[in-house]
Amino acid sequence: MKPLLSVRNLSKSFGVKGPLGSERKKLQAVDGISFDLFAGETLGLVGESGCGKSTVARLLLRLMEADGGEVIFEGRDLCRLGSRELLALRPEIQMIFQDPFSSLNPRMTIEDIVTEPLRIHRRLPVSRLRGEAARLLSTVGLSEASLRRYPHEFSGGQRQRVGIARALALKPKLIIADEPVSALDVSIQAQVLNLMKDIQKEFGLTYLFISHDLSVIDHMCDRVAVMYLGRIVESGATAELVTSPRHPYTEALLCAVPVPEPAVARKRLVLKGDPPSAIDRPSGCHFHPRCPYARDICKTRSPELLPVGEGRLASCHFSDQVGKYLSR
Numbered sequence: 001m002k003p004l005l006s007v008r009n010l011s012k013s014f015g016v017k018g019p020l021g022s023e024r025k026k027l028q029a030v031d032g033i034s035f036d037l038f039a040g041e042t043l044g045l046v047g048e049s050g051c052g053k054s055t056v057a058r059l060l061l062r063l064m065e066a067d068g069g070e071v072i073f074e075g076r077d078l079c080r081l082g083s084r085e086l087l088a089l090r091p092e093i094q095m096i097f098q099d100p101f102s103s104l105n106p107r108m109t110i111e112d113i114v115t116e117p118l119r120i121h122r123r124l125p126v127s128r129l130r131g132e133a134a135r136l137l138s139t140v141g142l143s144e145a146s147l148r149r150y151p152h153e154f155s156g157g158q159r160q161r162v163g164i165a166r167a168l169a170l171k172p173k174l175i176i177a178d179e180p181v182s183a184l185d186v187s188i189q190a191q192v193l194n195l196m197k198d199i200q201k202e203f204g205l206t207y208l209f210i211s212h213d214l215s216v217i218d219h220m221c222d223r224v225a226v227m228y229l230g231r232i233v234e235s236g237a238t239a240e241l242v243t244s245p246r247h248p249y250t251e252a253l254l255c256a257v258p259v260p261e262p263a264v265a266r267k268r269l270v271l272k273g274d275p276p277s278a279i280d281r282p283s284g285c286h287f288h289p290r291c292p293y294a295r296d297i298c299k300t301r302s303p304e305l306l307p308v309g310e311g312r313l314a315s316c317h318f319s320d321q322v323g324k325y326l327s328r
Contacts, residue, residue, distance in 0.1 A: 003036035010069035031230035044221035091170035098179040100159035157188035236312035246314035
């Protein structure tokens, strides 16, 4: 089966001004990542803040231009489409943004927000827009009475439901969800996540789900790719990755997930120091200054992303030794 979305060697860097009089430096936000996403599945992209997850989302949507690589959607490279071709393809890929407080225009009613994509792409006559908006709101659990209200009249969870309704308006095949529940209370997060799973089944959607929380990824995703300093360091089926990590960074993320049993004691893998700067990245394996498994080879030789089992990839010289902290 061919992937719906195929990303190959995608990269993006930014020029950063140094202190007064110093030369301009390069921040490598995305460093040659590759992955496939198949129709009907949910792929999780996970990593700590600053690793490049949101930049990947914006590159896939052409909200910013990539320095290199390919983003192939249904056989077409989005990076090489002209403006008219790209506009025609926009309805197929939609996005749910991280912050429901800033992603909705405070001067527009909910009806205008939800129907704006339909007006831009001229999908329906004006006489049918209100009825379609009411149907979309009903799909995400909001009443028709919400149409004339404004975003500030809703809670965070309700606003994110409006954002989901807007993303559904054009009947996309792929939705990119960038930390869609991180700004919400924990009790509301579960409601929004379950809603997203329900509408995925109902409409046959494909998700690229971006998060820093592996417990959320475990609940939502079929497969997961772990990012660190702009690179994918491990990928595989979620069920296998969360029980048997093959990269030390994945193991550290799993050790950071709270255990809901006070009596259960677990030795945690506590990383040394702070994440390195994306401007001045360490030599060799970028993770070696924080890695408890690091040896001399890690300081000089960058590991390749290689198969470590069926459907599993990891970039670690000692991937066969990873996991000892989770087993304690």
